[in-house]
Amino acid sequence: MNRVIDYIIDEAGDGLRIEQYLRRKGYSGQNLAEIKRMPQSVLVNGEHYYMKQELNTGDHLSIHICETKCSEKIPPVQIPLDIVYEDEDIIVINKPAGMPIHPSLNNYTNSMANALAWYYQEQGKPFIFRCCNRLDRDTSGLTVVAKHLVSGNILSDMVRRRDIHREYLAIVRGHVSPEAGTINAPLARKPGTIIERTVDWEQGETAITHYRLVEERNGHSLVSLRLETGRTHQIRIHMKYLGYPLIGDYLYNPDMEYIGRQALHSHRLSFTHPITGEPMEFTAPLPKDMEKVLI
Numbered sequence: 001m002n003r004v005i006d007y008i009i010d011e012a013g014d015g016l017r018i019e020q021y022l023r024r025k026g027y028s029g030q031n032l033a034e035i036k037r038m039p040q041s042v043l044v045n046g047e048h049y050y051m052k053q054e055l056n057t058g059d060h061l062s063i064h065i066c067e068t069k070c071s072e073k074i075p076p077v078q079i080p081l082d083i084v085y086e087d088e089d090i091i092v093i094n095k096p097a098g099m100p101i102h103p104s105l106n107n108y109t110n111s112m113a114n115a116l117a118w119y120y121q122e123q124g125k126p127f128i129f130r131c132c133n134r135l136d137r138d139t140s141g142l143t144v145v146a147k148h149l150v151s152g153n154i155l156s157d158m159v160r161r162r163d164i165h166r167e168y169l170a171i172v173r174g175h176v177s178p179e180a181g182t183i184n185a186p187l188a189r190k191p192g193t194i195i196e197r198t199v200d201w202e203q204g205e206t207a208i209t210h211y212r213l214v215e216e217r218n219g220h221s222l223v224s225l226r227l228e229t230g231r232t233h234q235i236r237i238h239m240k241y242l243g244y245p246l247i248g249d250y251l252y253n254p255d256m257e258y259i260g261r262q263a264l265h266s267h268r269l270s271f272t273h274p275i276t277g278e279p280m281e282f283t284a285p286l287p288k289d290m291e292k293v294l295i
Contacts, residue, residue: 001067001125001148003088005275009059018042018061019051026154026274034149038066065148071117071129074103079115084282089151089275090144091116094284097140097261101131116145132159133166133269136233141168141266142284146274154274159230164271168225168235169214169286171263171293172244173255176221180212183238187231196251197233199241207231209238217294220247220258222286224267236262247293258293265290 007013013021019032027035032051035041042049043062055061082094093112095101100111113129120127130152131145144164146152158164186204190196208228215222221244225235236252239245245253249262270281 003065005063007061014057028153076118076121077114100137138261139264142269151274167268169267183209
């Protein structure tokens with residue numbers, strides 16, 4: 001993937017070494033080390049510079065990112081993608097239920113990563129898969145993928161700082177009461193399984209979910225959930241802990257009368273663009289299988 005990122009140096013950057021300036025922009029040490037090895041990767045006013053050279057106010061700094069390798073063990077497969085947004089740094093995808101994010105032993109050729117590998121192969125572009133907010137296979141909705149090493153690092157840092165805000169929609173049976181609140185219950189792996197999680201007050205990791213009732217129809221409640229942390233199966237476990245497990249959840253509530261997968265959808269995603277700094281917000285409508293439950 002080729003990307004040229006341009007900066008005009010303001011007074012705050014005057015006198016800084018290039019490496020210092022880029023670190024303040026969110027580049028990691030590993031990013032800088034990799035960029036150094038790329039040809040003609042650092043230009044100031046059109047001339048090659050080294051990372052230790054200083055910048056002056058008004059300088060035009062260009063960073064040339066050239067990644068030629070592709071993700072190994074991700075074979076390109078022609079699978080349709082619902083692309084919500086794409087630019088030179090990120091791609092936002094509305095993932096359908098039933099599609100894993102990345103290949104695994106039993107899902108080697110039907111993942112979102114396979115589809116992206118094909119998408120970029122058709123454009124003649126190398127692509128390293130860097131998904132920043134992973135979804136369970138049967139959870140539908142929005143996910144963001146970085147297109148190069150710098151946007152990938154900055155987005156990963158944003159995830160760790162909880163600067164990527166996620167809102168999910170879920171369906172449960174009955175009337176949720178209280179209609180809004182916060183679930184603060186630590187989660188850990190359930191003994192005897194590598195897949196399931198459970199509330200564990202002694203050894204669990206902090207997990208916080210904010211929820212509110214959106215509407216109630218056809219004996220079911222549509223619930224909006226905002227994650228403060230991103231533990232594995234967090235919403236699924238927390239709603240079960242509250243007493244309202246998601247319908248269709250084969251692991252935690254195999255109630256398949258109305259839907260054949262956990263009724264969970266990544267509805268809204270908002271964050272600051274990793275390169276431009278612009279606020280970004282995306283929404284994906286409720287998928288048809290969840291809509292039908294509420295009719």
